Amino acid sequence: MPELPEVETIVRALAPRITGRRVLSAEFFAPRVMRGAPEPDLAGHTVQSVTRHGKHILLKFDHGTLAIHLGMTGKLLIDGDPTPYLRAEFVLTGCRLLFDDIRQFGRMAWSQTLPENVARLGPDPLEISAQDFAARLQEKRGRIKTVLLNQAFVRGLGNIYVDEALHRAGIHPLAEGITKKRAQILHREIVEILEQAIASGGSSISDYVDTEGRKGSFQDSHRVYGREGEPCRACGTEIQRIVVTQRGTHFCPKCQRM
DNA sequence: ATCTATTCCTGGCTGC
DNA sequence: TGCAGCCAGGAATAGA
Structure with a gap:
């Protein structure tokens, strides 16, 4: 189950691969991924940064931030083979980013600023004195x-x-x-x-x-x-x-x- | 307001 | 061997 160290590992691997890349298309296959919220329009926008916020992975764009929480079994895979549990797929210039999640506890949230459920979290344990x-x-x-x-x-x-x-x-x-x-x-x-x-x-x-x-x-x-x-x-x-x-x-x- | 229980979800494991 | 039933648990939500 991904906690802070696992998410940090993912972000460190993901950031150099997709920062500065442009999204060509984004598909959300499972409605549960966005929990009923409207899906963001990412096509044509460039990934400005990839950071960790608690257990969330933040993909920052010029028009908002996509917060990804992996839940229990969520995976973000670069150019991986599709599985029966593919919940979302982002095609970027140079690579594909797949969101795979067997149990669907994972979720994504979009906000022009920062999703509320992310903004209300406490301090990072590695940053607080x-x-x-x-x-x-x-x-x-x-x-x-x-x-x-x-x-x-x-x-x-x-x-x-x-x-x-x-x-x-x-x-x-x-x-x-x-x-x-x-x-x-x-x-x-x-x-x-x-x-x-x-x-x-x-x-x-x-x-x-x-x-x-x-x-x-x-x-x-x-x-x-x-x-x-x-x-x-x-x-x-x-x-x-x-x-x-x-x-x-x-x-x-x-x-x-x- | 604060705390606790419930709910979601499915592969893998247990036991009959 | 087959299969019903239970287990794992992050966080939103409902309930006390």
């Missing part, structure tokens, strides 16, 4: 895992990296009222794990691949996610799995005390 992160966290109540998954708190974290960051920071996923000191430790671990994951091309858990169909390798470095019943890499205790806010949650009961 440890002090600001800790201060923001002080204002939130509720379980730490739920707070971190809230894209209005920080944008880009998903189930995998929240579990992994909490383990590295030694914080129980159900913990509440994190102290300022521990919040700064958590911030450091979040930044570190995101940067490591980006360096590994992301985690390929289900069917994540980048624009060239390449898998990431960070799943091999996971310490808790998907490791229920296996020994903690730090202390050997069996990794436990519970459900928090409808999300499978993995943690070490010894390393991560309440």
Whole structure:
């Protein structure tokens, strides 16, 4: 499932391939992709920039911005082979950009400025300072895992990296009222794990691949996610799995005390 | 206002 | 072997 590191990997591969290219045609095959909103007219317009905003991929044009969210199984493929799950296809000068999405959780949104659901997101965890992160966290109540998954708190974290960051920071996923000191430790671990994951091309858990169909390798470095019943890499205790806010949650009961 | 549960979607897995 | 039934989960939405 594409989270911040996976989306960053995609953007880094996509940007040099389509920036400055002109759209010759754009087709949206599945109505769900735009969630009923009118499809933008992209033909004749040039891609000005490709950036990441949380888990969204922003394609900026001279007349607006297309925000792409990959959901669970969305893929952006350059010149790939069409599949039964092709939801949109952009023909550009020099290449084709295919949006493939088995489960159709992915979506696109168009705005002359910035789509509202994108504009309202919180700060990027790689940009916010440890002090600001800790201060923001002080204002939130509720379980730490739920707070971190809230894209209005920080944008880009998903189930995998929240579990992994909490383990590295030694914080129980159900913990509440994190102290300022521990919040700064958590911030450091979040930044570190995101940067490591980006360096590994992301985690390929289900069917994540980048624009060239390449898998990431960070799943091999996971310490808790998907490791229920296996020994903690730090202390050997069996990794436990519970459900928090409808999300499978993995943690070490010894390393991560309440 | 804030928090929680539900909904969408389908390949893959489990168990009979 | 076949197949019904369940599971994964991001975020919009409905409900409490």
